[in-house]
Amino acid sequence: MFTLIPEEIDNYCEEHTSDESEILYRLNRETHLKVLRPRMLSGKLQGTFLAMISRLLKPKAILEIGTYTGYSALCLAEGLQSDGVLHTIEIEEELENIITKHFSQSPYDQQLTLHIGDANLLIDQLNLEWDLVFMDAEKKEYIQYYSKVLPKLKKGGFILVDNVLWSGKVVQDIAPNDHETIAITQFNHFVQNDSRVRNMILPFRDGMMLIEKL
Ligand SMILES: C[S@@+](CC[C@H](N)C(=O)[O-])C[C@H]1O[C@@H](n2cnc3c(N)ncnc32)[C@H](O)[C@@H]1O
Numbered sequence: 118m119f120t121l122i123p124e125e126i127d128n129y130c131e132e133h134t135s136d137e138s139e140i141l142y143r144l145n146r147e148t149h150l151k152v153l154r155p156r157m158l159s160g161k162l163q164g165t166f167l168a169m170i171s172r173l174l175k176p177k178a179i180l181e182i183g184t185y186t187g188y189s190a191l192c193l194a195e196g197l198q199s200d201g202v203l204h205t206i207e208i209e210e211e212l213e214n215i216i217t218k219h220f221s222q223s224p225y226d227q228q229l230t231l232h233i234g235d236a237n238l239l240i241d242q243l244n245l246e247w248d249l250v251f252m253d254a255e256k257k258e259y260i261q262y263y264s265k266v267l268p269k270l271k272k273g274g275f276i277l278v279d280n281v282l283w284s285g286k287v288v289q290d291i292a293p294n295d296h297e298t299i300a301i302t303q304f305n306h307f308v309q310n311d312s313r314v315r316n317m318i319l320p321f322r323d324g325m326m327l328i329e330k331l
């Protein structure tokens with residue numbers, strides 16, 4: 118995964134971050150051995166950040182958009198209340214086996230629900246009020262996900278959005294055919310001008326936006 122900070126600083130941060138649990142270590146390894154594009158997985162540093170945010174918020178309902186192999190979902194689940202639930206949406210059917218295999222081995226198995234399908238359709242079908250949302254699917258659809266999910270986010274709830282600095286391309290000259298970078302800059306601008314929320318960008322990994330509903 119591209120990182121905005123120098124590699125040696127990134128390595129230092131990793132070395133001074135608690136070890137992954139056994140199940141996260143196995144999922145990380147299996148993803149790198151068997152699944153295409155393993156750099157999409159959150160990994161130890163970002164995963165620990167997500168788990169800590171979740172433990173701070175103690176959410177009752179978490180929505181994740183973009184499961185991939187389930188690493189970030191397992192991290193986010195660490196902060197769930199004992200009767201809390203996490204719903205996660207993934208469009209790629211072939212990822213279902215690796216996701217469910219690791220979910221079933223986790224202590225949160227009963228609290229996790231995987232939905233295979235397009236988040237654009239499925240978000241509307243989930244009638245829950247969310248405390249925490251993690252957006253990490255198709256970058257060109259971030260404004261759609263956000264617009265659908267914000268009305269269902271509790272007041273004081275948080276949306277975390279990955280890749281909002283897109284390898285730093287958001288501050289460079291953007292080619293007219295670079296649709297992903299254009300979409301991300303439009304998303305960042307949209308949130309910045311949304312009076313319903315308070316927001317900040319953490320220049321961490323590929324850029325993470327934290328959005329709090331007012
Ligand atoms: C960056 S990966 C997610 C990584 C994962 N959250 C993690 O941190 O380990 C993005 C995932 O979103 C999925 N995705 C893309 N478009 C989607 C959509 N419209 N609905 C649901 N999932 C989608 C992709 O198939 C991919 O697995």
